């Protein structure tokens with residue numbers, strides 16, 4: 234049985250003090266939950282978030298990291314830096330990073346490898362655009378993204394990776410994939426993992442859905458056979474909504 238994972242992706246929202254206040258508001262619900270709870274925060278919020286989450290069930294995630302250990306990469310943050318402040322997860326290859334910051338499948342792969350080397354759980358994002366869905370290439374595209382992200386990663390390490398299926402057309406648009414659409418792709422991703430690594434890894438790896446998941450639709454999505462949790466943007470910024478989603482995962 235896979236433990237469900239509910240991850241709030243704050244994106245470029247919340248100052249450190251606002252982040253601490255939000256963590257304090259969700260702590261009680263997180264502690265009572267049977268799922269894992271993660272908050273993905275801007276770099277500047279991470280130390281305060283780790284401190285606020287200390288002693289609770291909430292784990293803290295970065296939203297990105299660099300793939301080199303150190304060096305002349307102005308403005309970047311390394312895995313060792315994240316690790317030292319107590320960060321245990323990082324988002325990698327979010328579609329906003331791919332679109333606005335020139336992330337490629339290659340950098341996604343390098344970052345995934347580097348995160349694993351540093352005992353940081355990578356939450357690797359994949360997902361098709363509306364154009365790709367409408368032209369019937371979504372599944373091929375996602376299979377390619379998954380395969381390239383995991384290139385060179387051992388089966389043992391692959392078990393630790395979390396994949397988030399986030400159709401770009403559903404992110405921040407209020408247009409959620411239907412329960413069936415989301416589950417179909419998550420099941421397809423699991424088939425790809427089976428082909429790459431076998432059923433042991435495929436049965437272990439957690440595959441999340443993301444894209445306008447909210448307090449109203451979470452229960453339906455989280456009840457699906459192949460959806461092991463959610464990566465939640467907008468609704469993770471409101472404590473009552475995020476708590477409703479955490480409870481939906483506990484009850485799924």
Ligand code: PGA
Nearest residue numbers: 404405444445465466467
């Ligand atoms: P959304 O964002 O929930 O606001 O659609 C999800 C994400 O981009 O991770």
